Amino acid sequence: MNVFHCSLPYKYILDILLLLLVASNCRSDDNPGEEDNNDNCAVLCSGELFEDVQLLRLFNSSTRFPHMKLLSSPERIQHEFEVLKNTSNVLDRGELQKFVEKWFAPPGLDITIVMPYDWVEEPHFINDVYDIKLRGWLHDLNGIWKLLLRKTPEDVKENANRYSQIYLPNPFVIPGGRFTEMYYWDSFWTIEGLLLCQMHHTARKMIENLLHLMKQYGHIPNGSRKY
Ligand SMILES: *[C@@H]1O[C@H](CO)[C@@H](O)[C@H](O)[C@H]1NC(C)=O
Ligand SMILES: *[C@@H]1O[C@H](CO)[C@@H](O)[C@H](O)[C@H]1NC(C)=O
Ligand SMILES: *[C@@H]1O[C@H](CO)[C@@H](O)[C@H](O)[C@H]1NC(C)=O
Numbered sequence: 001m002n003v004f005h006c007s008l009p010y011k012y013i014l015d016i017l018l019l020l021l022v023a024s025n026c027r028s029d030d031n032p033g034e035e036d037n038n039d040n041c042a043v044l045c046s047g048e049l050f051e052d053v054q055l056l057r058l059f060n061s062s063t064r065f066p067h068m069k070l071l072s073s074p075e076r077i078q079h080e081f082e083v084l085k086n087t088s089n090v091l092d093r094g095e096l097q098k099f100v101e102k103w104f105a106p107p108g109l110d111i112t113i114v115m116p117y118d119w120v121e122e123p124h125f126i127n128d129v130y131d132i133k134l135r136g137w138l139h140d141l142n143g144i145w146k147l148l149l150r151k152t153p154e155d156v157k158e159n160a161n162r163y164s165q166i167y168l169p170n171p172f173v174i175p176g177g178r179f180t181e182m183y184y185w186d187s188f189w190t191i192e193g194l195l196l197c198q199m200h201h202t203a204r205k206m207i208e209n210l211l212h213l214m215k216q217y218g219h220i221p222n223g224s225r226k227y
Contacts, residue, residue, distance in 0.1 A: 041227070044164050044226075053100065058096060067108075068106060070163075071162075112150065112152075116202050118199045125196055145194075166221070172205070183223045
């Protein structure tokens, strides 16, 4: 018995779409997409502030700081940090903490949870599974789609230099609850699963996001963040 029996047409549709992606990748190599001119990497992924935050282990996770929102422009924050460094001989952890609290908002403002409107309660393929236990498990598994759809708020588009998150025009599936961005490699398997579960609209929107990244950057980044 093949539990993940997939009806062939869906499989072909995915392969064709991915071929199209590869084809457009080759084309945009000749004409690379526009680079993001709202570069905040000087604050969120390099520079003195970034080094101090990471080396003093201000947070228990190394991605917490790069996922924060800048509360002012990267230039202003860099300037303020230079002033602080100039006025204190040795910057201690407490001062650094206060600085980060003043100029950054905690992570989480760059993503919202959305409900997939094409979710199907009983995808056809589950009926082909005769083992009742397995069928129940697949049923539960199918329910997880409802927990994994995300969208980037408009503010990420309008204030791109305040976030490491890259704005995506459509909702996307994250590979698990703790993730806060879309990943390229994971999206391949996600889209296979979405097609199997008859969520064609969500699958299409995921592919459109990948095409959007291709147009903007000339390639599809590993994940939808700039660090
Ligand atoms: C890490 O820090 C965050 C925020 O301060 C906290 O919510 C979380 O529980 C901490 N995680 C661990 C594993 O200590
Ligand atoms: C910090 O000090 C350096 C060296 O004295 C100086 O060149 C720089 O202009 C100062 N920066 C600010 C923002 O005060
Ligand atoms: C690329 O994405 C994968 C998930 O698909 C992740 O495990 C890996 O850490 C990422 N690599 C980099 C360099 O960020």
